[in-house]
Structures are given as structure tokens and as C-alpha cells.
Amino acid sequence: MKKIYFLLTLLCATVALAQPPAGYYNTATGTGYTLKTQLFNIINDHNDRGYSGLYTTYLTSDKDFFYENDGTMLDLYTENPTGSECAFTYGTGQDDGTLGNNECERYNREHLVPQSVFSAATPMYSDAHFVLPSDKHVNAQRGDLPFGKVNNANWTSVNGSKRGSNLNSGYSEGYSATVFEPIDEFKGDIARCLLYFATRYEDVVAGYSYVMFNGTSNQVFSQPFLNILLTWNAIDPVSQREITRNNAIYARQGNRNPFIDNNTYVTRIWGAPLATDNFEALTAVSVFPNPTNNHQVTISGVSEIENLELYAVSGQLVRKIEHPEFQNNAYTLENLPSGFYLLKITTANKSVVKKLMVN
Ligand SMILES: [Ca+2]
Ligand SMILES: [Ca+2]
Numbered sequence: 582m583k584k585i586y587f588l589l590t591l592l593c594a595t596v597a598l599a600q601p602p603a604g605y606y607n608t609a610t611g612t613g614y615t616l617k618t619q620l621f622n623i624i625n626d627h628n629d630r631g632y633s634g635l636y637t638t639y640l641t642s643d644k645d646f647f648y649e650n651d652g653t654m655l656d657l658y659t660e661n662p663t664g665s666e667c668a669f670t671y672g673t674g675q676d677d678g679t680l681g682n683n684e685c686e687r688y689n690r691e692h693l694v695p696q697s698v699f700s701a702a703t704p705m706y707s708d709a710h711f712v713l714p715s716d717k718h719v720n721a722q723r724g725d726l727p728f729g730k731v732n733n734a735n736w737t738s739v740n741g742s743k744r745g746s747n748l749n750s751g752y753s754e755g756y757s758a759t760v761f762e763p764i765d766e767f768k769g770d771i772a773r774c775l776l777y778f779a780t781r782y783e784d785v786v787a788g789y790s791y792v793m794f795n796g797t798s799n800q801v802f803s804q805p806f807l808n809i810l811l812t813w814n815a816i817d818p819v820s821q822r823e824i825t826r827n828n829a830i831y832a833r834q835g836n837r838n839p840f841i842d843n844n845t846y847v848t849r850i851w852g853a854p855l856a857t858d859n860f861e862a863l864t865a866v867s868v869f870p871n872p873t874n875n876h877q878v879t880i881s882g883v884s885e886i887e888n889l890e891l892y893a894v895s896g897q898l899v900r901k902i903e904h905p906e907f908q909n910n911a912y913t914l915e916n917l918p919s920g921f922y923l924l925k926i927t928t929a930n931k932s933v934v935k936k937l938m939v940n
């Protein structure tokens with residue numbers, strides 16, 4: 582019986598630790614960018630533990646108790662979720678200015694928003710919510726590159742992180758220069774770190790020049806990168822690794838990543854991603870004629886569609902049709918008002934977005 586009580590106490594303690602403190606988000610009541618500012622007011626003014634303090638924070642925030650479960654350093658650019666990898670032990674291998682021309686020689690600190698963007702200013706410079714332990718060599722390969730979906734890789738790390746030209750279609754449409762793509766396991770993790778940055782630093786971010794940013798304090802990200810981050814957040818949900826990490830950083834810095842605590846904040850602020858994943862599987866879909874002159878278009882190339890959503894370019898949902906009935910493998914959308922639209926076509930778990938012009 583004693584043992585059961587002990588286990589129950591332990592369980593309660595674990596659950597309690599996995600939650601933000603009572604009332605932490607009480608003032609986060611709005612929607613859209615009002616909510617974003619409310620979150621900024623909750624998470625700003627954190628306790629800066631200094632640049633060397635990051636290595637201390639990592640001792641509790643970034644140990645592998647999720648994959649090998651061996652307490653070695655958990656690095657998003659090194660971890661192989663389905664197999665073993667070269668593992669860094671804390672202290673051993675910490676960057677001392679030598680080595681790092683190959684993977685697995687040294688680890689250092691990776692600013693997911695590059696430090697050059699904010700001129701290495703504090704407290705951003707040492708904010709563990711977006712500065713993570715990283716293999717020194719992979720960190721250097723990523724450099725200041727934006728995150729995106731690689732089309733043709735010109736370099737790939739041992740765990741499969743890639744660098745190369747961005748896939749200029751599907752959810753990553755709108756950019757074609759070089760990007761860095763983390764493995765699927767960590768796409769949402771990294772997206773949520775960047776969404777944190779956009780919120781924690783919303784009072785200064787409009788002044789930062791970076792290819793992922795658009796010079797605003799509310800949306801923060803340019804449209805192609807916002808689409809990428811919202812999609813990654815949707816296809817790679819919050820994991821226990823992030824919850825544990827968020828709690829460990831809260832214990833050190835006194836502020837939290839709201840998007841890990843309550844992921845609905847993401848869509849309440851920025852809206853839903855236009856496309857989820859697996860664009861490639863839906864490339865057979867065609868929408869014609871486009872542009873159209875008679876206020877109707879036909880959709881073909883698929884037979885089972887869950888729903889069709891028509892968005893104005895402002896992002897407003899204009900029309901939604903659930904389970905459209907196909908005839909002869911085609912469906913015709915009629916009575917479309919003139920304008921420029923984004924048509925989102927969703928099957929069981931895949932979707933694609935098509936641009937549509939109605940004259
Ligand atoms: Ca590991
Ligand atoms: Ca592993």
C-alpha cells in the first residue's frame with residue numbers, strides 16, 4: 582500500500598510539473614494579434630541566465646530521456662529517433678574553439694533565429710527557449726539559413742537534416758533560395774521555438790531584417806515561412822520532450838513557451854495552415870479552367886474529397902463544402918464571385934492549395 586501511495590504521489594508530482602502554474606495564462610483571453618500581445622506581456626521580462634548559463638540550463642532541459650533514454654545530450658541535428666547516434670556527454674565535447682570540422686566532435690549553442698539578426702543583443706542571445714545545444718559542425722552548415730523544405734539537398738547530416746534549395750510549391754511555395762530542413766521528428770519543435778521568438782520579442786522584432794521576417798510586429802513572418810511554420814506545427818504536435826524542456830527552462834528563466842503549453846494559441850493568433858503535409862501525393866489534382874470566365878471550375882484527378890475550402894487572399898474563408906459528391910471523377914464548383922482565391926482541397930489526411938482566378 583505504501584508503495585502505491587508513493588507511486589500516486591510521484592504521478593501527481595509529475596503531472597503538476599507538466600503544467601504551467603495556476604493563473605499563468607489568465608490574461609490570455611483574446612484572439613488574433615491581441616492574444617499575441619497578451620502572451621508577450623506574460624512571457625517578457627524573463628530572467629537572463631547569461632550566455633555560459635545556457636550550458637547549465639541544458640543539463641536539465643536537453644537530456645535524452647525520450648529516445649536512447651541515456652541522459653546524453655539531446656540535439657535536434659544529431660538525434661536519430663529510430664536508431665542510435667553518436668552521443669555527446671555533457672562537459673565532454675563542449676566547444677573549446679577546436680575541432681568541429683566533422684560531425685560529432687564538438688557541441689555548442691545554436692540560435693534558431695541567428696544571432697546576427699539581433700546583433701547578438703541580450704537577452705535574446707542567451708534565451709534557451711530558442712537557443713539549443715547543437716552539433717558544432719551541423720550548426721555551421723545551417724549558418725544563418727532560414728528553415729524550409731529542401732527540394733534538392735546539397736548537404737545532409739548523419740541524422741538526415743538537410744540543406745538545399747527550397748521546394749517552391751505546396752506548403753513551402755513562395756521561396757526558392759537555400760534553406761535548412763530539420764528531420765520530421767523535430768519540425769514542429771523548431772517551429773514552436775520560432776513562434777515563441779516572434780511573441781517574446783514582438784516589441785523589437787519589427788526592426789529586425791531577416792529573410793523569414795516581414796518587418797511587422799504582429800505576423801512577424803513573411804507568408805512563405807509562416808505557411809511552413811504553421812504546417813510544421815500542425816504535422817508534428819507537441820511532444821513530451823518539449824513539455825519537459827519548457828518546464829526546465831521555466832525553472833531557470835521564469836518564462837514559458839505558450840505554444841507548448843496550449844497549442845491552440847498558434848491557430849488563434851495566426852490562423853490554420855493553408856496546407857498540411859503530403860502535397861506530393863495530391864499533385865494529380867487539377868482545377869480548370871483557371872482563370873475561369875463563367876464563374877465555375879471543375880476539379881478532377883481525385884475521387885474522394887473530405888472538403889473544399891475557398892479562401893480570399895486576405896485569408897478569410899469564403900465557402901466550405903464538406904464531402905462534395907463527384908460525378909465521373911469530377912466536381913464542379915459553381916456561382917463563384919469574381920476574384921482571386923486560394924482553393925484548399927483536402928482528402929482523408931492530405932491536402933493541396935491551388936490559386937484560382939475568377940474573372
Ligand atoms: Ca539520443
Ligand atoms: Ca537515437
Ligand SMILES: [Ca+2]
Nearest residue numbers: 766767770817
Ligand atoms: Ca516533434
